[in-house]
Amino acid sequence: MQCLKQVPFIVNEDEVEKNGEQAVVADPLVSRYLRDHQKDGVRFMFSRLRERKGVILADEMGLGKSIQAIVTAMALMKQSKTLTQNTVKKCLVVVPSSLVNNWKSEFAKWFKTGRIPVITVKCPSDVVCYSSSYSTYPFLVISYELALSYVEKLIPIRFDLLICDEGHRLKNINGKLRSALDSLTIPRRLLLTGTPIQNDIEELFSLLDFVRPTHSQFALLTDNYVLFCAASPLQRRVLTAIADHIQGDPFVLIGFMRKAANHPALLFKALSESKNEASFLCFRFPGATRVGYSSLLFSYPKDFGSAAVRIEDSGKLSVFVEMMTAFQKLGECAVVVSNSTKTLDMLSALCTSLGLHVLRLDGSTPVVDRQKLVNHFNTTKDPKNVFLLSTKAGGVGLNLIGASRLVLFDSDWNPALDQQAMARIWRDGQTRACHIYRLVTALCLLKCSTLSGTILRIKGTIDEKILHRQIKKTGLTSIINFNDQSC
Secondary structure, X not given: OOOOOOOOOEOOHHHHHHHOOOOOEOOHHHHOOOOHHHHHHHHXXXXXXXXXXXXXXXXXXXXXXXXXXXXXXXXXXXOOOOOHHHOOOOEEEEEOHHHHHHHHHHHHHHOHHHOOOEEEOOOHHHHHHHHOOOOOOOEEEEEHHHHHHOHHHXXXXXXXXXXXXXXXXXXXXXXXXXXXXXXXXOOEEEEEOOOOXXXXXXXXXXXXXXXXXXOHHHOOOEEEEEEEEEOOHHHHHHHHHHHHHOOOOHHHHHHHHHHHHHOHHHHHHHHHOOOOXXXXXXXXXXXXXXXXXXXXXXXXXXXXXXXXXXHHHOHHHHHHHHHHHHHHHHOOOEEEEEOOHHHHHHHHHHHHHOOOEEEEEOOOOOHHHHHHHHHHHHHHOOOOEEEEEEOOOOOOOOOOOOOOEEEEOOOOOOHHHHHHHHOOOOOOOOOOOEEEEEEEEEOOEEEEEEOOEEEEEEOOOHHHHHHHHHHHHHHHHHOOOOOOOOO
């Protein structure tokens, strides 16, 4: 029977070809069974870990992450004698408790006859035994739970490599387990996980921060918040009246609802601007009968006037006032963005009443004055300054790094416009962490009269509908991959 010659697996092949570096050969008894994707993984991990750079191996489940990690560790331990500054002598393997025996079996499977001795920790004495058996036991396998319990006994041992299986367990950057493993100060760190992101991108940053703790450039520069503001009783009545009594063009209804979601006074003023309100409404909005118009106006208090904008009549406005007060206490000035100039008028009057200095840029602002406003805002950095910005007029090109807080008072159907507006404070030259707040009027329960009596039903607002549509559009954009092979 003819024997095929086994080709050595050189883990630093690129460095050998480019720089004439001495070849580092993986264990031939194991590497002969590695698949191509596993060899690629070993090369990548070796190149990073030898330079004391952390690694996350995020292959999907079932693709052999464990054997890739073992082969890489062995290459660093046994095959890199000439690379003394990068040689790994001791490796700590931390795994879920259910996988401790599985890892021991992996070593036994690939390195038969016990030529790679491994200690698995079951009690503190096992850690003591390992520390006194330097040359005999290069690997220590321990569960996350025992690593947390015995961390004080692990600290004195000088490990050169840390391997964490199911590494997503370290996603909580402030967790006790994370702090315990950080205290070991092991220079090379390798995380194995099939799910590096489970809920949000901050989890990925947390894992990156663990494997490369000195590289803060991976940190998120912005925090984005969606604040659901409970609709006021007046907003509930007005929104219900619009839905139940105003018929006709859907775009008209949307306009009504958006005004009421910001503040009912905005809609009241729009309906009261005509001398003959009922005729005006019917002319402008076919299907809006006098009965429907009357029902809508009856939802307002008898003494309600559009000029009297009460904070408590809008859930958004109530939250907005609290935010402005908090920003002043923090010494932070803010940018406030809205689609509607009428809303900006309302916010301008409110901010002035709060003792804030208002700077405003919208479509009516002369072009020659716009940069002057921006420069003044960025240079003074007065916490009492608030910059009111129209979404479309100021959504592109402006640099408002004088603020680190941005409030998106209302949203646009087009998510790109909101993203452009939100990027005004998160730009080159910004030295502070930025916080962006999107306000959404939320409506949970409404009373409905039926033949069987009065019931409660769940109903969302136009703000919530716009937010849902934005999420859908953004998700569609994210799955489109424009690459060199695109049509």
